[in-house]
Every structure is written in C-alpha cells, then in structure tokens.
Amino acid sequence: MSNDNGADKSAKITLGDVAREAGVAKSTASEALTGSGRMTDATRRAVREAAQRLGYRPNALARGLRTGRTHSIGLHRLHAPDNFDSEYFRELIAGVMDVAITHDYDLSLLSSNPVRPRSVAPRVDGIILADPIADDLRAIELLNSGIPVVAGERYPPGMPTSPVVGIAHETALTELLEHAYRSGARRPALFAPDEKSGWGVVLRDTFLGWCRERGLPGIHRTTAFKGRRFREDEGDLLAALLTGTDPVDLVVVPGEHAALATREVMRDMGLQVGRDVLLAVCADAHLLELCEPPITAIDLSPRRLGATCAQALVNHLDHGTPLAELTLLEAHLTLRNSTERLVQQADTP
C-alpha cells in the first residue's frame, strides 16, 4: 500500500508531459530545463513551472543513453564486503562519498565476484580501483572497459595499469623503522601482503632495502591483508619468530586485525609489547589508539586518499582535466607506546 500513495507520480512524468503542459515541443522543454538554450525567459519559466507542477524528474537512464554519461562513479575492491572490516577501506569509501556527494555523483560499489565476471558493462562514468590486486579478473576487466580508471594504490607488477593516486609508504615505513631502531630494535620482521599487491611490494622492497642498508637481517613473511584470520593463519609462524636463540624484536604487520592478533600471541607468550618486543602497523586505525598499550602505526589518511581519487576522476569527467599518471600522498607516523623502548633482557640461560 505504502508505495501507492498520491505523491509518487514523479516516477511516470516524462519530458513529453512537461512539454505538453507548457505548450511547447519536447526539445524546447529539454533545453529550458538543462539551461542549454537560447530562448525567451517567459518560455523557460513556463516550462520550469510546468515541470515543478507535475513533479517531473528526468529519467537518468534515458539521459545517459543519449549523452553517454551516467553521473555516477564506481568503486571496486576485491572481496569488498570483507574489507569493510578494515578501517582503511571504509574511510577510503567515506572520502570517495564526500566528493561524490559534493559533485552530485552517485557511488556504485561494483559487484566484485572474482569468479564469475560480470557480463554487462558497468554503468559508471569513471572507476576507482582501491588497491588493485594482480590476479583480480574483474579489475582487469574494468581496466579494459574503456572507462577512465584511477587506482588508489600503485599497481603490482604484471598487471595492466592506469593513473594512480597512491601513498608514499616508503618514507613513512622508513621513518617507522628508524624509530624502532633508535628504540633498540635489531631484528625486525615484516608481515606484508604478497607480490600480487602493489602495497605489499612497496612495503617489502622498502623494508628489505632498509635492512640491507643497516646491515640487519630482513625477516619478511607474506600474509593476507584480509583481516581477522591472522592468528589462525600466521600464529605459529609468528610464535616461531618470537622464540629461538635469535628472536625477532620488532614485528610490523599490515593492518589492525593482524596487530591485535599479534599482540595476543605476544601476550600469551609472556612478552610485554613495547618493552620485550616492539609492534607497529602499516595502516593506522582508531582501534590501535585504544589498545593497551596503544600501537604505533602509519596513518595513511585513507579518507583523504579516497577523496583525492574521486576528485581527480570528477575533474577529469566534468572538465576534461587529464589524469596524472602518478600522484603520491604523504603518510605520517603516529608513535605510540608499542614502540616505546626495548629493554634488554638479562642474558640468563
């Protein structure tokens, strides 16, 4: 019943109705409403009033079919629903929405079923590829669709590319490692996504490069960014690194869920985070500030990243501004107690 009330006429009023009501031709009505034309103010006003009176809402589909524009942008992320777990992704979306709303674009979260590629071309004017993953067939499909694409992270090797708005992880991670070094860390370990992720590659290369320069052993393990299964998947590996004759004294993990899991493992082993072993994260989250102890992290400002991607796309679509091949945004290190200072253990057997 509720969908049947008197007010819902708007769904059916067409431009023709408005034109008839105003006593003009369809084309005139169109121009009066889009403001594109040369015409009497009286006519224009008449048309506008008729439209108002009837509650006319242009059919976006028809308009899109004619103009080739949909006034919406798409966002793609592999395993999108699960990635809502990460503050990074949801903040990035918020940033995209901020500018989409401002510019009256709708935001379409593109179905990201990686198995069954979508048969229909996406109805969007532009696409943001948050964190492109090398073997994501759907992403590749989108890259080949002819629709402008901006990636929110650099591409992994062996993947077709597009203009990128990314983050200068290198400087922030180096800063983090330097800080840990000053806090006494000499056996750092990095968990990062594998080489199918551009982010993973940058983190790994930066980490290994820094270790080499410092003459330290670079202990690097890959892990899914996915989220909550860190302990199940990498718990044993982590425990192994933390024991033995030469235990690791700094663990860097990609996201907040891995951090919490790591903290748990450490705690269960009787290690005090920030004293016995240091812990830091490559993507900050509100959670990390609330932990006991709070955990040092790199603030990627994902909301700003999302907004920057979207703004670039909108400028391109609305004004033809060319898309820069690579834009890097700064990230900043947020120091917290988890990297406070390593206290040397007494060397008792």
Added chain:
Amino acid sequence: MSNDNGADKSAKITLGDVAREAGVAKSTASEALTGSGRMTDATRRAVREAAQRLGYRPNALARGLRTGRTHSIGLHRLHAPDNFDSEYFRELIAGVMDVAITHDYDLSLLSSNPVRPRSVAPRVDGIILADPIADDLRAIELLNSGIPVVAGERYPPGMPTSPVVGIAHETALTELLEHAYRSGARRPALFAPDEKSGWGVVLRDTFLGWCRERGLPGIHRTTAFKGRRFREDEGDLLAALLTGTDPVDLVVVPGEHAALATREVMRDMGLQVGRDVLLAVCADAHLLELCEPPITAIDLSPRRLGATCAQALVNHLDHGTPLAELTLLEAHLTLRNSTERLVQQADTP
C-alpha cells in the same frame, strides 16, 4: 595512454554489430544472448560465438531504458560517510553487498546530501533505507519515488513508511535491563537517539516501560547516534547524572563511540566500570570486546540485517515475492564485564 590499448574495443561493440557478424537480425541476436527465445541451437551458438569474438558487452543503460530495470539496488543512510564510523552501518553494508554480489546486482550508495535534493530520479530497481530518520528529506523523496523500498529499521512516527526489516530491540534491551537489575542496578539511565529515529523511539519506550514496571526511576536522555562527539555534547550531562545524592548506577548508550566516551568520563571521575557503575551498549562492535573492561552490548547482527533487507528486495524484484510489511529479527545480548556486579559503596557521608 593506458586507456587506449587494443583491448578496450568492448566499449563500442553494439548488438547490431553482433547481429551483422552472425548474419541474423538484431532481435534474434538479442534473444540468442538473453536466452529468451525459441530458436535453433545452431543460430544461438553462432550468435554467441560472434558476440564472444567481438567482445560484445551489452549496454546496461539501453537495456535498462527498455526494460525499466537497472539491476542495481540503492542504499540510503543520512550522513552516510560519517556513519562509516559505526561498525553497525558498515556491517550492514557488507551484508547488503553479500547478497547483491550473489545476485549480480550493483550496489549504489545514494548521495545523501539532505540539503539539496537530487534532481534526477535514482537509477536503481530497489532501495534500502538503513535507519530512516523523520526529517530526512531525501529519504522521503525516495519513499515517494515509486521504487520499492525496504527499511532496515522501523520508521519513526510522522514519516511515510514502507515494508520494514527490523530488529526486535525490545526483547534484547529488556534482557539487558534484567541482567543489570540482577547485578544490582537500581538507577538506570538511557541515552538514545531522539524521536526522529525509530530505533530511538523503541529504545526509549522499552526502557521507560520496563522502569515503570519495576518501579524504578527512568532516566532518559537523547543523543545523536553520530559517533565521536559524545563526550563534547553529553559529557557534562553524563557527569551530572553520575554525581549528586542519587547517582545513576547503570548507563546504557547507543553505540561504541558513546560507550568509549562514557567509559572515559567514568574513569576520569574515579569510577570503576563494572563495579561502581555499570555500562552497556545497544549496538555491539568489535571494539567493545577489546576494551578494558570489555563492555556488555546487544549484538544486532547488522550484517544479517543488511543481507535480509537485500534478499527481500531481490526476491521481490526477481520473482515478484511480495515484501512483508514487518519482519523482526532477534538480537542477542553479549554479556561482558562492564555489567558484572555492582558493589555497594559504604554509606559514609
């Protein structure tokens, strides 16, 4: 350059091209591809192969214009970007995406600028209104659009309505209050959204009703669900409730951000949560489990809620299943230490 490679032909191939390539008429090609028709297997195969060869992707806009279907569903939430802060909302979206992806629907996050109503009709087949708010003009516009709407929460009074998939907050909240009562709480206070929110109304009515039945004073204050400004906005009010001759001994707040702020205020006042005063939350979040002490909350299973809304909509759109006016899902209480047991203060003056 990257958008100009050889593979992006798919953008321009039309059904006519496929038909010509296969040597059949457009309509035949159409039917061969959509599978709707009666025809030789040979013809069908020929058309399919031609389509494959050319890399044909149907134009969703044109199809939509003709069929009146877009194969995408819209999600609307007032102040959507800021609401990503709440685990509730982002889990709800994840649930919606789960079923959208399964059924090959795109998900459009509808621009929710409440000031400037969108001039163009939304290009979606169905709409999910997460938590309808009475004075949200855009929501009302959507309700009047003639597009099927499912709300993810009951409507506040004085708002047009639609079928609802909601949560039985009543039983869960009552359970919570009973538990707190058994833990010794006799002066409960509820912070909840105001009467513009259906949720707020249900919480308030349930709370006040229960208090009346128990013969307890029902201390009820309204607050925005928004999130991170709880302490700034309600901190003083809360502090006042916690002091005086008859201080409150249980505080129930709507979301995780309010909970953390409340915990802080209590802590700053020297109150120990779970002993001196109890604290509970109406919408659970991962955060609350990690706090010290962990905070009791009602698990609304928002992902299931989102999925249920989306499934109802998809069933309606794909199979004409009527939308039930009201579906209520159970919520469950997750007990944690913050409602452990009130320890009676010594009655010293």
Added chain:
DNA sequence: TTGAAAGCGCTAACAA
C-alpha cells in the same frame, strides 16, 4: 526563438 525528427542500444510486439 522554437518545432520536427532522428537516434542513443536495446527488447518485445507482431509479421513473415
């Protein structure tokens, strides 16, 4: 300054 008509790519009548 305005109107008539074509056509965006597709599907669904209706003919053949």
Added chain:
DNA sequence: TTGTTAGCGCTTTCAA
C-alpha cells in the same frame, strides 16, 4: 524459426 518495426525518454541537429 526468424526478421521487421516500434518504441523506452532523452538530447541534439536541422529547419522553419
């Protein structure tokens, strides 16, 4: 079984 034709609602030439 297949082809022809007529639109879906809109914008955009092109004439008047």
